[in-house]
Amino acid sequence: MKKNFFISLLLISFFSYSQDTYNTYKIGFKAGVLSEMGKVSGGGFPVLNIDLSKQLTPGLSISGDLMFGWSEGEHKNSTYSNNYNYDVNFQAISANLVLNLLNIGDISRENRKLGLNIKAGLGFLAINGDGKDNGENLVIEQGLFSSKSVFIPTSLGLKYKVADNLQLITSYDLMLPIGPGLDGMERNVNRESKYDVGFQIMNLGVSYNFGKNKSSMEWINPLDVISTKVNVFEQEVTSLTIDSDGDGVADKFDQDNNTPVGVSVDGSGKALDVDSDGIPDYKDIDPFTAPGVSVDSNGRELDDDQDGVPNSMDEEPNSPAGCTVNFQGRQIVGKGAFLPTVYFDVSSSEVSYSNYQRLATVASVLKANPGYKLRVIGFADSDGSTDKNYKLGLQRANAVIESLVNTFGIDLDRMIADSQGENNLLANEEQKMSFNSNSDGVKGTKTFKSLNRRVQFIIE
Template identity: 25%
Template sequence: MNYSTLKKGLAASFVALLGVTTLASAQDATTSSSAKVFGGRGQYRTWSLGVNAGVLSPFIAIGGTNDFTNADVNLGYGISLRKQLGHAFGLEGNVFRGKISGTNKDGGPGALPGLSSFETELGYSADLRGVVNVATVDFLRRENSVNFFVTAGYGVAAYRAALNGADPKDLGETFGEDGDKKYIKEAYIPVGAGVKFKVSERVSFNLGYTMHFVDADNLDGVWAKATTKDKFSYGYAGLEFSLGSKSKPNLDWVNPLALMYDELKDPSLRNEVEALKTRVSAVEKSVEDLKKDSDGDGVADQFDKCPGTPAGTAVDGSGCPLPKMETAALNTGNLTGFETINFEFNSSVLKTESYPTLDKLSSVLRENGGKVAVNGYASSEGTAAYNLKLSKDRANSVKTYLVNSGVNASQVVTKGHGEANPIASNDTEEGRIQNRRVETSRN
């Protein structure tokens, strides 16, 4: 593989690799949880048009051999059009022109005999580059205002050179196999770097420097060494104008790290967090109010229709005192009139130790008639919906036992209350054991 083919292949591979890598990153950002910062190119302005002017020179910053010892300062100017594909990468087309010249006025061992100067008319230079935003001096901000970038790509230059004071414009059409071409056309690889400053939402000011490695040794009109290649540089300043809807921000200035600093830097989000904390506190207070039982009768204040019941008073499911005759009837056989049946964790199966209490309650109901309220409860493990169903199942287990023992089904009224009305703290296992219960009372 010759040198020319190798350079072209490397340039094409570099641009393609940058493009594929950045497009993949953009796609990931679009579908991932970081979409709050980069939600797809459709949310941003992605096209920009630039104009620039600067200095063309036959020398480059990294040195190398030259056929002439001194460089002249000449004007170059051009335009650019860029498509931003992601927050860190874009493709840019560039066209520029100008004049490149140099002399051998300082002489020296490197100067070629008989050559005093050259002047090259750069008819045009056109290339396609990958532009990578590599850093920003204020990356902690949601939107950057200073970006550093590097570029590389592939292009073609059309030029003609004249020696020893001649004007290249006087050469006529002298190039090509038949001498009928106005310019020599050669490929080159541009490699550069720069910095851009955000002037406004639409305009940025750019400073850049690009080295151009030409795939030929005739840029200065001299074929001095078959193994060397000519090069030239372009240092420039310019303005870049963002195109598209003014309602959209420019993707070129998007900072993907902003999401990490939202809570510190975004007052609206901080206010939302504080508001959410307030709402959570209000909910927690409401829950505590639901559990509150001021008179200690086992019925929460919210459901207590008879608040302030004296301590030790037997009450029904509404918190109201039971009639004395019913209390007396239930006291028959050592029944208190307000019996509690406990259950195992996550179970509605009656424990054998509850059978004697239920047998006595069954006897009172069969002998004295009347109705009994059977209220099921659960501890706080699990969801509220599940615990409500579990409490209903526990109440129905008691009803089934009573009905099977001879009590009429119409005498037993069941209700599930879920986690409501705890009689002990759900923060301890001892308290949760007490809350897994069914309470019975005469209606």
């Protein structure tokens, strides 16, 4: 049912489309021999025919025909007398509908070179000549648009395609005059039919399809074309449902067709990159770096002197290795020095891999200053009870101390665990940050609670 609907829609658009895609105009030249079929018989007379046609559809065209010829004949027992003869020239014009029989229905056109058509229409016949009726001279004259000049042209034709736009043609034409016909005889005497029996022509000729295109519409099967278009359309529709990486964006529109399972993507299928640092969020250890800063392959802002203060905030980007600095990256001596903060996931006290670079800085400071002792203070966000948050802060402080001892060999006696729970929040949790959640400019928001889930250090 769906396919039939598509075919119907495409058939409607095909014929307007094909006017520009295929040649639709054709001119033909034919030469033939005429034989009179009335009571005054005659035959073997030359006829020339020129026609210009316009293809409306692969199966239907209209044509205008111009015909010239000569005919003569004799009847020795005529209605008028015992002897009647005529000798005339004639010209005819007609307008016709032409039906291409082999283009009706779903008949294969592949490599087909033969065409079969029938033609019928309405025309006007002009006659000029003379005759004799039992020795008496007669003038036979009929104007082109006189009341008796109407005739009905019919034809059965066969054509053979020689080239894309060139055909050989042969046809049998039957012309049915309404008036006297070529012999000039009225048929209403003695109650005989007033309509002339007509005359017939056998033709041979050529026709040429002209235009800017290579192919002609009369040799095209519209159903073949439409069927091809439907198949392409169905393939396009099918492709819209294919999503190889399962990210919810069809392959046809997916600019990254190998997104890992479970990764959030934007409308183009690319993994989200909230801070637009070029590192997708699922790989970004620090997904909220400031706009425009340089980051490493893990999404962390670069810190060239490894003092724990990123380059964009470091006022002394060449601090000596292991020295103590403040929050601006300036070297200081003694208490009040700044050490990097360690951050945690929601309700977690596990030290993530991304924090070990910060702990490395802390360890370097402690090793460079053997007299330093640290108070390691854990914090939590405001979610949950006060008691629970205090315990979570203490767990985080102890987890950091354990990492410094086990990974960097810092003496346990140099560190004291403490907790402030949800007290002394660093960031305003009511504040929200807006960002582009995808390449289409759709906005998203995040709170700053993650900045309160931390461990800080105080040198004592």
